[in-house]
Amino acid sequence: MGMKETLKKIFSTSAETGEKHPEEKYRTRYYKIMKDKAMQEIQTVINNKSGYDVTSVSEDHGEIIVNLKKGKKAFVVITVIMVRPYRTAVDVSVSTETVFFSDFGFSRKVIEDIYNELDQKMTFVGTGLSDELNPM
Incomplete structure (x- = not known):
């Protein structure tokens, strides 16, 4: 991870996952699992x-919107x-409501917690598999 990613990680009030995340x-x-069952x-x-x-x-769009109300507030x-x-x-995408320049890793922790629980409920296959799924 480069200097830019490190600074962004430290001075951030949000975090999100992605196919090619560093x-x-x-x-x-x-x-x-099938989409409906996963939802x-x-x-x-x-x-x-x-x-x-x-x-x-939204079943059609495959989105679940959640508000965190305990501790720090987040979307x-x-x-x-x-x-x-x-x-x-x-x-997963998390945005934290805070008056500070950083949420001090709270949004990243929320993502980790959600993924850890999902790994226990559903059969985990892997991460960042888009290249494997769509070979060129």
Whole structure:
């Protein structure tokens, strides 16, 4: 990770996962599950977490919107995309409400917690698999 990524990580009030994220643990996660079932499992995980409130679910767009109300306040968007049967991608984006220049890693911790619980509920296949799924 370069200097730019390190500074962005330190002075940030948000974090998100992505297919080609420089850090392995923040890359898009793939699960062996159908999209509808994944959406249900994610909602179950979120509903069981204290202080997490599912405010919107869009089955068509594959998005689950969550507000964190306990501790620091944050806005979470979980995106679920089925790339092929029994191969579903999950990305998470977290924005923290704070008056400071940084959330001191809170948004990254939320992502890690969500992914850890999803790994226990669904069959984890791998991270950042877009090249494997779409060979050129």
